[in-house]
Amino acid sequence: MTTSGSRSILICSGKGGVGKTTLTANLGIALARQGMRTAVLDADFGLRNLDLLLGLENRIVYTAQEVLAESCRLDQALVKHKQEPNLALLPAGNPRMLEWLKPEDMERIVALLRESFDIVLIDCPAGIEDGFKNAAAAAEEAIVITTPEVSAVRDADRVIGLLNTRGIKPIQLVLNRVRPKMMANQEMLAVDDVTDILALPLLGLVLEDEQVIVSTNRGEPLTLNGSQSPAAQAYSNIARRVCGEEVPLIDPAKVRGGLRAKLGRLMQTKIF
């Protein structure tokens, strides 16, 4: 952490499509609502989408590319969210940037952002190649997001190994798309299975929630309009935990009531 107390947090997963960008958008809004001056940086130059999830795609004038080329100032490229002015997006540049972009470039941009923001969230591209390395170079902390599926957990493990060798810490875990019913029937990896295998502290648990799709359709993150849907609550709780507040984790086994849920819990008892 720098003397200014500003934080840079990488949001990564290894595997694509597990919810990095959705988490970045919702966490960004939730942090901003808590009064944190928050910047979200789309580091996925190849396939940018953060602008779309935040509903800011029509307001982009300049991008990280122009800032790096010094053809515009940082504040000209930043897109401020109208409803949540504490949040600003620095859009990803042209995919052709990938040909010359270096880790030092990302470090420079994030250092600039940290001068005027309390938290910088870096939305990392999928994979573990150059895009990941560039994004990781600028981060001091990381949030790894995964789903309870073998492929996502395996890829998360690779990413955690790389983050460890870079000395990035803390590294915390968000488990996304949890289906309590499948977990109760032991047809989905249990929360403990994933945290034991990856050996990371759990920052949050997000239940599978159709409202996430509805909100991305509209370009309005769930945390923006005070939605009470399960995913909205999970993202808000993650934001509070990022700020150091102690918020208890939900127990997927307790989400469902009734006799069948009780039986499901009984069947999960470890006997030896």
Place this chain on the structure above:
Amino acid sequence: MTLRDFVNKLLGRQPASATTARERLQLVLAHDRSDLNPELLEQMRREILEVVSRYVEIDLEEGDVSLETEDRVTALVANLPIRRAKPVVRPEAEPASDSDDSEPLWTASQA
């Protein structure tokens, strides 16, 4: 093993898919983390057995060398049932060095 796995076993059914997923993941991650392919592991297994059998007579059929992972530390676990000690043990053998946490751990158990 969970109660559900036990019931499934009694009824001759497949274990719950989450159990299978966990076991498959643990195995594949042990290999991913150590960067050892099965061929190299097999070669290492043969060489380990060769060294150990210089000192003790081991059951080659029952012997097992595998990678196990806990808390992001991968351990090489060798389970080598010993039939009996060989009469001649060479004294110039190197003493076992203190193993660091990051290095493979060795365990040999007697059957």
